[in-house]
Structures are given as structure tokens and as C-alpha cells.
Amino acid sequence: MGETRDVRLIHGRYRLLDRIGRGGMGEVWRARDESLGRHVAVKCLKPLGQQRDPSFMRVLRERFRREARVAAGLQHRGITVVHDFGEYEGILYLVMELLEGKNLSQLLEENRHHPLAVDDVVDVAEQIAAALAYTHEQDIVHRDLKPANIVRLTDGTAKICDFGIARLGHDIGFTARLTGTGIAMGTPHYMSPEQIGGTQVDERSDLYSLGCVLYEIATGAPPFDLDDAWAVLVGHRDTEPEPPRSHRPDLPAYVDRIILDLLAKEPDERPRDAREVGRRIAAGRTGYVPTVRAAQIVPYPATQVVRSPQPRHEPRNPQEPRLPSWTRGMTTGHKATGGSGLRVTPPDSAAGLSGEWIPRPAGPATTGPDPAERPAPAPELLASLLSRHHAGLSLGRAGRWAEAGEVHRAVAAAREGALGPDHPDTLASRYEAAFSLSRTGRATDALREYRRVVEGRARVLGAEHPDTLGARQEVAYVLGKLGRHPEAHQAYTEVLAARERAMGPDHPDTLRCRHNLAFNLSRLGRLEESYRMASQVAQARARVLGPDHPDTLVTRCEVGYTLGQLGRWSDALQTYREVAAARAETLGPAHPDTLAARYEVGIGLGRLGRSAEALVLYRDLIDDRTRVSGPDNPETLRARHGLGVNLGRLARWEEALAEARDVRAIRERVLGPDHVDTLVSRREVAVGLGWLGRWRDALIEYRGVADARERVLGETHPDTLASRNDEAHCLEQLGRGAEATELYGRVAAQRRRG
The missing domain is CATH 1.10.510.10 (Transferase(Phosphotransferase) domain 1)
Structure with a gap:
């Protein structure tokens, strides 16, 4: 196409000044119409190589001319004006009005x-x-x-x-x-x-x-x-x-x-x-x-992951997609994030009109550790497995974690057979299977899968590769969920050291690991250390990401939690209020994260003895949660639980007991009888029964909670031991002192052993 200076002058008339957009079929340039002395926009369709057969090119040129004439004939205030069109050195182009906007x-x-x-x-x-x-x-x-x-x-x-x-x-x-x-x-x-x-x-x-x-x-x-x-x-x-x-x-x-x-x-x-x-x-x-100023309407932040809609119909089997064949291998393209529009970019004078139009590959080619010993799998099989993998991801985004886990486990097994156990794609499926297990409460199974991923990635990628570190961090997280906080602390500490060496102290992944470590420190009872680390992470995230970034505000919530655990409830309440205000401004007043911070404000009010204020807050929060998420949503039920707790603090025990029973019944139906939230509600029922003097009924509930926690968490888990202490206290109230003493002793021994 000649020298760059010639490329930039089309037919001696349109001088290309700078590229202002690039899309799937071409580029858009700001240009000057030398004949009329005005600025225009020139859209150039992709250069068409010699591999195009002549008949195809004839059809393309004719269809382009026909469509360009149609576009040029459109005269409406809401449609971009087309001034001219043509072909120059194999490139088809449209000349349009240059829009200021x-x-x-x-x-x-x-x-x-x-x-x-x-x-x-x-x-x-x-x-x-x-x-x-x-x-x-x-x-x-x-x-x-x-x-x-x-x-x-x-x-x-x-x-x-x-x-x-x-x-x-x-x-x-x-x-x-x-x-x-x-x-x-x-x-x-x-x-x-x-x-x-x-x-x-x-x-x-x-x-x-x-x-x-x-x-x-x-x-x-x-x-x-x-x-x-x-x-x-x-x-x-x-x-x-x-x-x-x-x-x-x-x-x-x-x-x-x-x-x-x-x-x-x-x-x-x-x-x-x-x-x-x-x-x-x-x-x-x-x-x-x-009814409100437009500036107040900001429900979605830039970093938010929007919940995908819940299907009203069961999707077709992801193994047998019944979409047209042309969709296979299709990428999502650009959502409304600039991409293919008229975004201004720096001039690219060295690349000529368009540079090389090379399709972006789907991803780096990967092989197993001994590819020569394994027959190459059919491309159709790999494409099918990739489609099923994405289907599993979609099920997870829809909150259907049990189904997602089934898909990922099946794909992992198939990929292992086709590619080998340590192939990155196999390990990616195992990672997603582990994540699904964690989301469905199967922490022990998730831990086993994550450890397999860590071992495989360490062999193939190295122990400190970012993907390996990501899996190691998930191992630490699941250990924490299992109450194995000392092991989790060790794992977090090792990952943090590796991330700091590889990425530096202020990298977002490093800060995320430090946040998790601060969280785990509080669960170990090392509250002062947790508070210091969370405060440092909050400051670093504010500096790196901004003071109102969602990750910064999450860490500030952790600061508030630790302040509460230290008994500094006034400071905790102030922190939560600041987070709630920032989230309302950034995300919107009805965003789930904003509502979560308001819930914590209610916790702080209750702990400071301001239960009347807490009641007002929780009632408003329940209305908002119900409107946004529905009456049976776990977060709506959590707000109702908070309402019941504060009714009890105001000695309104009949109302508190009724609220606790109602919430428990819904949680049993929605979450299951052994879910942690269901057991918390069941304990609240026992508390209400005790305050009303109905200790025999309370004993049944306390014992049921302790048995369930022992079954799910183990006999030495702190929550299990707390429930056994509740049971012993109830025995005392019933005058069964010998049984209570024996149970207190057993709890003390198990705590020492744990």
C-alpha cells in the first residue's frame, strides 16, 4: 500500500488523522475532507487478503455498494449521515459525519x-x-x-x-x-x-x-x-x-x-x-x-458482578447444545464497555491504515506433561468439553451450585481421560468443582479437591505460580471454614510471603491474601493483630484502589468487626456507618452490599444498648431486603433474626420467641435443618423459651443444636462446645446440678484437646 503518508490519504481527498475506534469488521478514523475542508469520520472495512476468491470479492463489493447507497439515502435526525463510499487499494470505506459526543x-x-x-x-x-x-x-x-x-x-x-x-x-x-x-x-x-x-x-x-x-x-x-x-x-x-x-x-x-x-x-x-x-x-x-435526583441513582459499581437471572425453564442439557452451528466457538464480544465504539485512541502512524488483522486466539496452547505418549484428542471433544465447562460456570453464576458441581466433576473426569490429570484444563475443572463443593457446604470434599489442584499445578507450573497460589489460598479459606484456623493461618502466611515476593506488597492479590489473613487472625482470638493488619490493608486498598472501592469497603467492614470483638462498639458502629454511607453513594441505597453494612450498623446499636434504634433500623432493612430479594432470602431472614434479638433485649420475649420460631421454620425449609443459620435461629428459640421460664422446652432445643453442630462440625469445634455449655446451663436451671457439672467438665476437656 505504499508509504505511510500515502496510506493516510484516500483517493487524494480523505486524509486519515487518527484512529478513534476499532470493531469486529473495521476501524474508524477521524479524517479531513481536503476537498470541502471539513472533518469527517471514515470507516474502513478489514483488508481482504488474496485468499478471498474472485467471486466472493465481486459479491462483497456489490453488496457493499448497495448497502452504502441505502445508508447514504437515510435522512433523519437520529441516524448518522453517510457522505461518501468507495474502495481504495482493496479497502472498502464509508465517509460519515464526525459526531461530537x-x-x-x-x-x-x-x-x-x-x-x-x-x-x-x-x-x-x-x-x-x-x-x-x-x-x-x-x-x-x-x-x-x-x-x-x-x-x-x-x-x-x-x-x-x-x-x-x-x-x-x-x-x-x-x-x-x-x-x-x-x-x-x-x-x-x-x-x-x-x-x-x-x-x-x-x-x-x-x-x-x-x-x-x-x-x-x-x-x-x-x-x-x-x-x-x-x-x-x-x-x-x-x-x-x-x-x-x-x-x-x-x-x-x-x-x-x-x-x-x-x-x-x-x-x-x-x-x-x-x-x-x-x-x-x-x-x-x-x-x-x-421523586429523587438522578445523581442518587447508582445501583451498579464498575467492579460489581451482577447476579444472573434465574431461568423459569430448565436449560437444555449443556452436553447437547441445540444452538445453531455458527455459534460454536463464538466469543461474547464486547458488552457496553467501549470496545467496538468510537473510543479515542492514540494515533498509530507506524502501523499504516490498519496493521495486521490477526484474530485473537482462544488461549495459549497447553499440553500435558507427556503429550507424545497420549493420542491427541479430537477437536470436537475438546470443544464440547469447553462448552460444558462454560455451562457449569453459568450454573454457578445463577446460584445453582449443586448442578454446577456435577457438571464440573464430569468435565474434569473427561478432561483427565483426554488430556491427562495435570493438564491445565483438567485442573481448571477440578478447581471449579472444588469451588462448587465449598458453596454447597461440603468443605471437607472441597479441601480434598483443592489440594489435588495445588499438587498438579505445583508440578506443572511451580509452587509459586499465580494459579498455584490461587488454589493454595482457597485451601486456606476452606481450612478456616472447617474451624482449622491454625492450619489456615500457616497456609495464608506462606501464600502471602510468596505473593509479596512475586507481586509486591500492594498488588491487589497480595492485599486480598492479607485481608484473609487478618480475618483468620480474629478467628484465632488474636484480635489486636487482626485489627492492625485489617487497618493496614484498608489503608493500602484506599491508596491503590480508592477509598470507596468495594474491596476497600470490605476490609473496612473487617476493621469494624474486629473493633466489635475488642469491645470498642462505638468505634465499630462509626466504621459501619461510614461504610454504609459510602456504599449507598457508590452502589445505591438498595444494593445488597449497602444493606449488609446497614445490618452491621444494627448489630452495633444493639451491642451499645440502643435496641429501640436497632428495631427501627431492622424493620426498614427487612422491608428493603424483602423488596429487593424476597421474603425467604437468607439476608432477609438474617435481618429478621436481628429484629428478634433486639425484641428480646427489650424484654419483649413473647414477640421475640414468635419471630425466632418463624425465621427458624423458613430457614429449615429454605436452607435445611442443619444449616448454620438454621441452628442459630433454633438457639434463639431456646433463649426465648428460657427467658419465659420454659426450661424443659429450652433444654430440648439447646441439646438439638449441640447434637447437630457436633454432627456437622465435630465435637471440639468452638460452636459445638458453646452449645454444650448452653445445654449445661439449662440443666442448672432445671436443678440437675450433677449432670451440669459433669457436662461442664467434659466441655473443658474437649476445649483443651481441641
Whole structure:
């Protein structure tokens, strides 16, 4: 293509100044139209190598010219103007108006993935609906509507970009060709079910994509916010999205309804056309009066992992995905985080117009320790196992940990047979299986699996490789869950030393390990050391990540916990209040992390004897938890437990006992009779019975809790021994002193042994 200076001047007219965007099919450059003396945007499609056959190239050029003429003929305030098009040295290009503004992808990213203000959501929705109505009335479908293709100008105008480009790719079979190289056309987070199924696409597909865009700018995340394309596509096809208002309570009901109607699985169930969408928005806007300032609406932080929707239907067997063949190997592409939009990047004068267009590989090639002795597994088998691995990850994100564990264990066994026991993919599956076991309360089984992963990674990668250290840190965590805190302390200390050597003291992974070590120190009763370390980690995280970063605030919560354990409840209460305020500002008042900090504020109030204030707080918290998560959610039940405890502190024991029994019954049903939270509620029932003088009934409950803890945790676990002490106290109250003395002695001996 000649010298760089020649490359940057197309047909002697358009001088490319700097690249401002790169996407799946091309690059966008800011350029100067030398003939008219104005700045424009030039979109260049990928250079097409000699491997393209001539017939394919003829079809491509003809379809490009046809689509470019269609795009140039669109004249609407909400659509980017196309000035010119052509081909230069094998590169197809479009010349468009240069927009002064930012696309929705950039706006969300700059806002740290907080949703847009309600008024902005409504305004964008109304403008884009009008633009789509105009194009649909001319029988033109966009096919790739997403946040990166919608630009908000500085004057508030919203414009759709890239009409015809996605259609071009679809109609000439470009999608299949590119997907074969690992590059996916379109973005799965915004694709309609009919696009996914490969069936007839019309303007109602654009309406579905509009619903995905509006969902994201209204809540901060797309409706199916998952990390692998297969799971995203299955979500669009089979799963009903959670209502946007479940994430954003201040969102007007009419906006919530419009978005859900746009996201209907069947095209016939969506609004009839874009005009109808615009009419519904206008009608709803006239009846909507904001109740809070837009700046207060920040439910999603940049680092939050958004909970994936719960499917209403069981997903199809992940071993037999019934998606079109073109989806295999597909990547998720970019969510609304910049990526394929008009993000400004530094000029790249040395690379010519586009540099080399080399598809990003799926990952580094890995082999087992003796690949020559093992026949190479079929690519189809590896692809199937990778798909099943991702399906397991998706089940975990949906909270279905038991099913996720089954998938990961099966994939681990299959990968071991195909690749060997120490292959990184085999160990990755074992790691996920261990994580699922830990989440389902099977800590002993999880520990065994994590140790196998540590041993395998140490052999293949080395004892201090980051992946090995990650598994070693999980071993320490599970040891802590098992109450084996001295062993956990030793493991954390060794991992921390290795992380500090390899990464430095302020690396986020190092700080995470130090946080866990501080937590474990408090469980060892070394409270002053725990407090000092947690305080140091909080300061370091504030310096490295920022004072309001979620990780910083998590460590500050640990500082508050340790202050409480040291009896410094006034300081603990102040810390928790500061964390709650910071989370409300950063995450939003209804975010689960904010509600968790408010719960700890209630703990502090109760411990300071301010139970009347605690009652008010817990009642408000229960209302918020119920609205956000439902009445049976474990965190809602935890708030109700706190309410019951403070009713008891105010000597309102009949009410306290009724609350404890109600919470216990729900926890038994939802969590199981031996779950730690269920046993805490059962103990609270016993406390209420004792205060009401019903010691025989209390003894039954105390003994039942002690037996269950001994069965689950072991006879020397601190919680088990505490329950046996409760049982002995109850025996004393019943006048059975000899039995009580004998039990106290046995507990003391077991504590020494433990």
C-alpha cells in the first residue's frame, strides 16, 4: 500500500488523522475532507487478503455498494449521515459525519457502569424509537443495534450508527466466514432469539435489541450478563429477564413494562412497531414525576458482578447444545464497555491504515506433561468439553451450585481421560468443582479437591505460580471454614510471603491474601493483630484502589468487626456507618452490599444498648431486603433474626420467641435443618423459651443444636462446645446440678484437646 503518508490519504481527498475506534469488521478514523475542508469520520472495512476468491470479492463489493447507497439515502435526525463510499487499494470505506459526543458504551464506562439518569434513559429511548420507526418504514433493518452503535451528541441528540454494515455481513455469508476464524459478528448480549436461531429477521429483531440496550442503560448491565457466549445465547433464547425495576426501584413502571415487552421471546409478542414504542414512551412521560435526583441513582459499581437471572425453564442439557452451528466457538464480544465504539485512541502512524488483522486466539496452547505418549484428542471433544465447562460456570453464576458441581466433576473426569490429570484444563475443572463443593457446604470434599489442584499445578507450573497460589489460598479459606484456623493461618502466611515476593506488597492479590489473613487472625482470638493488619490493608486498598472501592469497603467492614470483638462498639458502629454511607453513594441505597453494612450498623446499636434504634433500623432493612430479594432470602431472614434479638433485649420475649420460631421454620425449609443459620435461629428459640421460664422446652432445643453442630462440625469445634455449655446451663436451671457439672467438665476437656 505504499508509504505511510500515502496510506493516510484516500483517493487524494480523505486524509486519515487518527484512529478513534476499532470493531469486529473495521476501524474508524477521524479524517479531513481536503476537498470541502471539513472533518469527517471514515470507516474502513478489514483488508481482504488474496485468499478471498474472485467471486466472493465481486459479491462483497456489490453488496457493499448497495448497502452504502441505502445508508447514504437515510435522512433523519437520529441516524448518522453517510457522505461518501468507495474502495481504495482493496479497502472498502464509508465517509460519515464526525459526531461530537460519546456512544452509550462510553457513557456507561465513564460513569463506572452506573446506569444513566432516568430522564436520559427515557430521552434516548424516545429518540432511538423514532429513528427506528423511520428506517423500518423504509424496510431497512439494522441487525446490530447495541450501545456502541448509539451516539449521544453534546446537545443531547441520540444517533444510530452503522446502518447496513451488519446486514452486509449477514447477506454475503461474511458472518460464517469470520466466525470460523474466531471472530463473532454481532454482539451476543444484544441479539434477538430469531437472530440466534438463524430464522427470518425483521424490524422486530431491532426492537428486541433496543430492549437490551435500554435494559443496560437503565440498570447498568445487559439482561443476560454472563461471560461466555453460549450462556448468553441460551439466556436470550430460554430465560425470562428479571424486571429492570428489581435492580433499579426508582425506574418508572411504564419504562419497566416497555423494556420487558421489547424483550419478549416471540416477535409477535413485542410492540407492533417502533412507532408504538414511541407513543407508549410519550404517554408514560407525561405522567411521570421524578421523586429523587438522578445523581442518587447508582445501583451498579464498575467492579460489581451482577447476579444472573434465574431461568423459569430448565436449560437444555449443556452436553447437547441445540444452538445453531455458527455459534460454536463464538466469543461474547464486547458488552457496553467501549470496545467496538468510537473510543479515542492514540494515533498509530507506524502501523499504516490498519496493521495486521490477526484474530485473537482462544488461549495459549497447553499440553500435558507427556503429550507424545497420549493420542491427541479430537477437536470436537475438546470443544464440547469447553462448552460444558462454560455451562457449569453459568450454573454457578445463577446460584445453582449443586448442578454446577456435577457438571464440573464430569468435565474434569473427561478432561483427565483426554488430556491427562495435570493438564491445565483438567485442573481448571477440578478447581471449579472444588469451588462448587465449598458453596454447597461440603468443605471437607472441597479441601480434598483443592489440594489435588495445588499438587498438579505445583508440578506443572511451580509452587509459586499465580494459579498455584490461587488454589493454595482457597485451601486456606476452606481450612478456616472447617474451624482449622491454625492450619489456615500457616497456609495464608506462606501464600502471602510468596505473593509479596512475586507481586509486591500492594498488588491487589497480595492485599486480598492479607485481608484473609487478618480475618483468620480474629478467628484465632488474636484480635489486636487482626485489627492492625485489617487497618493496614484498608489503608493500602484506599491508596491503590480508592477509598470507596468495594474491596476497600470490605476490609473496612473487617476493621469494624474486629473493633466489635475488642469491645470498642462505638468505634465499630462509626466504621459501619461510614461504610454504609459510602456504599449507598457508590452502589445505591438498595444494593445488597449497602444493606449488609446497614445490618452491621444494627448489630452495633444493639451491642451499645440502643435496641429501640436497632428495631427501627431492622424493620426498614427487612422491608428493603424483602423488596429487593424476597421474603425467604437468607439476608432477609438474617435481618429478621436481628429484629428478634433486639425484641428480646427489650424484654419483649413473647414477640421475640414468635419471630425466632418463624425465621427458624423458613430457614429449615429454605436452607435445611442443619444449616448454620438454621441452628442459630433454633438457639434463639431456646433463649426465648428460657427467658419465659420454659426450661424443659429450652433444654430440648439447646441439646438439638449441640447434637447437630457436633454432627456437622465435630465435637471440639468452638460452636459445638458453646452449645454444650448452653445445654449445661439449662440443666442448672432445671436443678440437675450433677449432670451440669459433669457436662461442664467434659466441655473443658474437649476445649483443651481441641
